[in-house]
Amino acid sequence: xxxxxxxxxxxxxxxxxxxxxxxxxxxxxxxxxxxxxxxxxxxxxxxxxxxxxxxxxxxxxxxxxxxxxxxxxxxxxxxxxxxxxxxxxxxxxxxxxxxxxxxxxxxxxxxxxxxxxxxxxxxxxxxxxxxxxxxxxxxxxxxxxxxxxxxxxxxxxxxxxxxxxxxxxxxxxxxxxxxxxxxxxxxxxxxxxxxxxxxxxxxxxxxxxxxxxxxxxxxxxxxxxxxxxxxxxxxxxxxxxxxxxxxxxxxxxxxxxxxxxxxxxxxxxxxxxxxxxxxxxxxxxxxxxxxxxxxxxxxxxxxxxxxxxxxxxxxxxxxxxxxxxxxxxxxxxxxxxxxxxxxxxxxxxxxxxxxxxxxxxxxxxxxxxxxxxxxxxxxxxxxxxxxxxxxxxxxxxxxxxxxxxxxxxxxxxxxxxxxxxxxxxxxxxxxxxxxxxxxxxxxxxxx
Amino acid sequence: xxxxxxxxxxxxxxxxxxxxxxxxxxxxxxxxxxxxxxxxxxxxxxxxxxxxxxxxxxxxxxxxxxxxxxxxxxxxxxxxxxxxxxxxxxxxxxxxxxxxxxxxxxxxxxxxxxxxxxxxxxxxxxxxxxxxxxxxxxxxxxxxxxxxxxxxxxxxxxxxxxxxxxxxxxxxxxxxxxxxxxxxxxxxxxxxxxxxxxxxxxxxxxxxxxxxxxxxxxxxxxxxxxxxxxxxxxxxxxxxxxxxxxxxxxxxxxxxxxxxxxxxxxxxxxxxxxxxxxxxxxxxxxxxxxxxxxxxxxxxxxxxxxxxxxxxxxxxxxxxxxxxxxxxxxxxxxxxxxxxxxxxxxxxxxxxxxxxxxxxxxxxxxxxxxxxxxxxxxxxxxxxxxxxxxxxxxxxxxxxxxxxxxxxxxxxxxxxxxxxxxxxxxxxxxxxxxxxxxxxxxxxxxx
Numbered sequence: 026x027x028x029x030x031x032x033x034x035x036x037x038x039x040x041x042x043x044x045x046x047x048x049x050x051x052x053x054x055x056x057x058x059x060x061x062x063x064x065x066x067x068x069x070x071x072x073x074x075x076x077x078x079x080x081x082x083x084x085x086x087x088x089x090x091x092x093x094x095x096x097x098x099x100x101x102x103x104x105x106x107x108x109x110x111x112x113x114x115x116x117x118x119x120x121x122x123x124x125x126x127x128x129x130x131x132x133x134x135x136x137x138x139x140x141x142x143x144x145x146x147x148x149x150x151x152x153x154x155x156x157x158x159x160x161x162x163x164x165x166x167x168x169x170x171x172x173x174x175x176x177x178x179x180x181x182x183x184x185x186x187x188x189x190x191x192x193x194x195x196x197x198x199x200x201x202x203x204x205x206x207x208x209x210x211x212x213x214x215x216x217x218x219x220x221x222x223x224x225x226x227x228x229x230x231x232x233x234x235x236x237x238x239x240x241x242x243x244x245x246x247x248x249x250x251x252x253x254x255x256x257x258x259x260x261x262x263x264x265x266x267x268x269x270x271x272x273x274x275x276x277x278x279x280x281x282x283x284x285x286x287x288x289x290x291x292x293x294x295x296x297x298x299x300x301x302x303x304x305x306x307x308x309x310x311x312x313x314x315x316x317x318x319x320x321x322x323x324x325x326x327x328x329x330x331x332x333x334x335x336x337x338x339x340x341x342x343x344x345x346x347x348x349x350x351x352x353x354x355x356x357x358x359x360x361x362x363x364x365x366x367x368x369x370x371x372x373x374x375x376x377x378x379x380x381x382x383x384x385x386x387x388x389x390x391x392x393x394x395x396x397x398x399x400x401x402x403x404x405x406x407x408x409x410x411x412x413x414x415x416x417x418x419x420x421x422x423x424x425x426x427x428x429x430x431x432x433x434x435x436x437x438x439x440x441x442x443x444x445x446x447x448x449x450x451x452x453x454x455x456x457x458x459x460x461x462x463x464x465x466x467x468x469x470x471x472x
Numbered sequence: 473x474x475x476x477x478x479x480x481x482x483x484x485x486x487x488x489x490x491x492x493x494x495x496x497x498x499x500x501x502x503x504x505x506x507x508x509x510x511x512x513x514x515x516x517x518x519x520x521x522x523x524x525x526x527x528x529x530x531x532x533x534x535x536x537x538x539x540x541x542x543x544x545x546x547x548x549x550x551x552x553x554x555x556x557x558x559x560x561x562x563x564x565x566x567x568x569x570x571x572x573x574x575x576x577x578x579x580x581x582x583x584x585x586x587x588x589x590x591x592x593x594x595x596x597x598x599x600x601x602x603x604x605x606x607x608x609x610x611x612x613x614x615x616x617x618x619x620x621x622x623x624x625x626x627x628x629x630x631x632x633x634x635x636x637x638x639x640x641x642x643x644x645x646x647x648x649x650x651x652x653x654x655x656x657x658x659x660x661x662x663x664x665x666x667x668x669x670x671x672x673x674x675x676x677x678x679x680x681x682x683x684x685x686x687x688x689x690x691x692x693x694x695x696x697x698x699x700x701x702x703x704x705x706x707x708x709x710x711x712x713x714x715x716x717x718x719x720x721x722x723x724x725x726x727x728x729x730x731x732x733x734x735x736x737x738x739x740x741x742x743x744x745x746x747x748x749x750x751x752x753x754x755x756x757x758x759x760x761x762x763x764x765x766x767x768x769x770x771x772x773x774x775x776x777x778x779x780x781x782x783x784x785x786x787x788x789x790x791x792x793x794x795x796x797x798x799x800x801x802x803x804x805x806x807x808x809x810x811x812x813x814x815x816x817x818x819x820x821x822x823x824x825x826x827x828x829x830x831x832x833x834x835x836x837x838x839x840x841x842x843x844x845x846x847x848x849x850x851x852x853x854x855x856x857x858x859x860x861x862x863x864x865x866x867x868x869x870x871x872x873x874x875x876x877x878x879x880x881x882x883x884x885x886x887x888x889x890x891x892x893x894x895x896x897x898x899x900x901x902x903x904x905x906x907x908x909x910x911x912x913x914x915x916x917x918x919x
Binding site: 029051052053055056176179180183184189190207208211212224225226227228243244245246247248249266267269270271273274277278280281282284285286287293294295299300302303306307309310311313314315317318320321322324325328331332335336338339340341342343345346347349350351353354356357358359360361362365367368372375376379382383386387390391394395398403421447448451452455459 | 476498499500502503623626627630631635636637654655658659671672673674675690691692693694695696713714716717718720721724725727728729731732733734740741742746747749750753754756757758760761762764765767768769771772775778779782783785786787788789790792793794796797798800801803804805806807808809812814815819822823826829830833834837838841842845850868894895898899902906
């Protein structure tokens with residue numbers, strides 16, 4: 026925490042509240058929220074209540090869910106009513122989704138019929154859709170306004186809008202006709218019409234589009250806000266870039282979790298219960314454990330080979346690990362490239378051809394190095410060394426090709442490529458590499 | 473591509489260039505860039521040259537490096553000079569960093585002494601630092617200006633600024649005193665002074681701060697631009713949110729690559745050469761391959777156990793895989809939580825305690841399921857089954873604890889926690905789980 030905040034913390038502890046009030050209003054909302062989260066509940070509410078109303082709403086948004094809940098439970102009806110009126114619509118929806126039922130009830134009691142209808146509509150958008158992210162506080166303009174009129178309109182109606190930096194030009198049926206940035210408005214001749222300076226070839230998203238696609242649109246066009254339209258291209262809301270930054274993190278976390286064979290979860294690690302964590306991890310571990318028994322069965326089938334040359338067993342971990350690692354490298358690169366839109370379905374042969382060449386280089390290098398090492402350092406007989414290294418080469422090639430293809434197949438089947446990552450590939454590659462190993466050993470060692 | 477673009481493509485193929493010109497200027501720069509990238513070089517340059525100058529510069533920014541290089545090689549000196557004057561400073565620096573030496577020379581020839589000095593300064597900021605991301609095109613205000621004066625100032629000087637939505641208030645020594653948003657300016661009484669409405673408790677970053685930290689500041693404060701200051705808190709530049717979105721993707725890609733045991737690379741997969749890909753992957757594979765021989769040595773040391781009960785070998789893959797997967801789950805969660813700032817160094821005991829409980833639940837469930845399966849389905853003798861399942865339980869517990877602790881130790885040592893992921897943890901856990909396995913088997917099977 027910043028020094029100045031620690032100073033305020035001291036003042037609060039010493040109950041010098043008038044001084045606190047004088048100082049605190051000069052702080053950033055983020056810092057005030059940080060301060061409040063470090064207080065006991067009674068003090069927290071006291072400090073929250075001494076904030077000017079506008080600032081209070083802003084600070085509220087930066088508090089964690091736990092404190093939001095406590096504050097709503099503690100403030101009076103008039104204060105709640107004010108909060109509801111002032112909160113941006115998307116923040117309110119987020120709040121309603123996070124709060125327990127009794128708090129939701131308390132909040133909804135203070136909304137009017139109109140609002141409640143709208144809230145219901147928003148709560149019904151699918152999770153992770155553009156609709157669930159958007160807000161309704163935007164500035165709309167008409168194309169026959171002059172820029173002077175447009176600026177006056179913004180000055181009059183802009184106060185409660187989430188952004189005024191991009192304004193949306195709509196016709197009488199609310200159909201989106203174009204956008205104009207505040208920048209363009211400010212920098213143009215005030216006598217021009219909005220129509221003359223608005224952009225018509227614009228990026229927009231659909232209410233039911235997935236948030237991952239929305240994020241891709243933001244990245245492609247370098248936007249600070251995107252309009253959301255319904256099937257008739259009527260403007261229904263906007264999404265701002267700060268929410269998209271969160272979406273990008275969320276989507277990445279999901280990929281990380283899936284790639285490590287876990288059910289994805291949005292909750293923060295330290296806030297997640299032990300049972301939930303265990304549940305999220307268990308399903309995939311069971312599936313993979315059972316699949317790994319296939320590998321065990323292969324070993325059983327080739328028991329005779331192992332019994333006649335016991336030292337072969339010692340190389341199984343190295344072969345399995347290297348195969349798994351080589352495969353997971355390719356899988357990770359391909360999964361990530363698909364997620365960033367750099368690889369499309371049609372690139373499958375390009376990818377295979379690339380991985381084939383890479384894997385031959387990598388496989389040969391590893392096999393060669395390993396041969397030298399086990400011959401010279403471990404003094405392993407040359408035919409065993411050869412069996413190990415031939416297997417190593419083919420395992421690496423196989424692992425890299427499988428690692429690259431599986432995510433692309435998943436994509437084709439409309440599954441998430443991220444599940445075709447390290448754990449699954451390890452299991453597939455393990456079994457095949459052991460079959461290669463024992464078959465090669467049989468030939469080379471005359472078993 | 474959009475239908476309208478395909479139409480234009482047709483017109484170009486048929487050499488109807490006057491029609492092309494009339495239509496193309498209504499398109500979004502992103503779409504024009506897409507169109508140009510789909511053309512032969514000669515046509516591409518023809519189309520690029522028919523764009524109005526302002527649009528041309530904007531389109532240029534959205535072209536890939538390959539096309540940027542080709543276009544600069546083909547346009548004349550006057551056109552290059554115009555481009556240099558119009559490009560935002562951060563885009564120009566990016567360009568200079570990407571282009572080959574002869575192109576850089578061609579560009580620098582057209583810059584004046586002042587510019588060249590500044591360019592050199594910027595090229596010297598460490599890669600991935602705030603300095604390397606920032607731009608110098610921002611609007612600065614003085615605190616004793618009235619809002620009316622400030623708006624006039626913006627109207628006069630704002631055209632070439634990268635953003636006018638946040639303006640920076642500096643004193644005569646360029647020290648940053650506060651910020652004021654265009655929103656606040658537009659919505660306030662025009663007779664007030666800038667000083668009266670500016671925010672003083674603001675977020676800023678230092679020139680030498682890492683881009684990951686800059687991204688964290690954006691997320692914490694929901695910014696669309698952040699000021700960059702030097703050691704004396706003098707304003708040296710600003711960073712805008714569109715660049716930060718790219719940084720977030722970049723940092724995530726880096727983590728994905730490190731976690732899959734690869735040297736990180738920024739290049740797109742399909743654009744990366746086969747030798748580079750091989751090189752990036754080889755080092756870690758060699759390290760892990762050699763580490764895996766420790767596991768092999770353990771097997772050698774316990775050869776007698778394996779020889780007396782051959783079936784024990786068949787469970788090695790399952791034990792190794794499950795240990796690896798369990799460990800990589802924990803490691804991934806912890807690495808990700810550290811990256812998102814949700815877990816700090818001081819949380820290490822909380823994390824261990826959590827993982828201990830989760831791993832006991834998960835380990836017990838897996839061991840129990842596995843015992844049932846191998847006793848009932850595979851008819852494995854009960855003492856062997858017991859040895860396998862006891863090992864399984866301890867392997868899972870160990871893997872999860874190790875998986876959670878190693879990234880936190882890395883963080884403490886100022887290494888990137890992402891390298892302590894699946895591959896490394898698998899290797900560590902493999903060896904230990906085999907020691908447990910053989911030791912337990914010795915006792916239970918009286919070997």
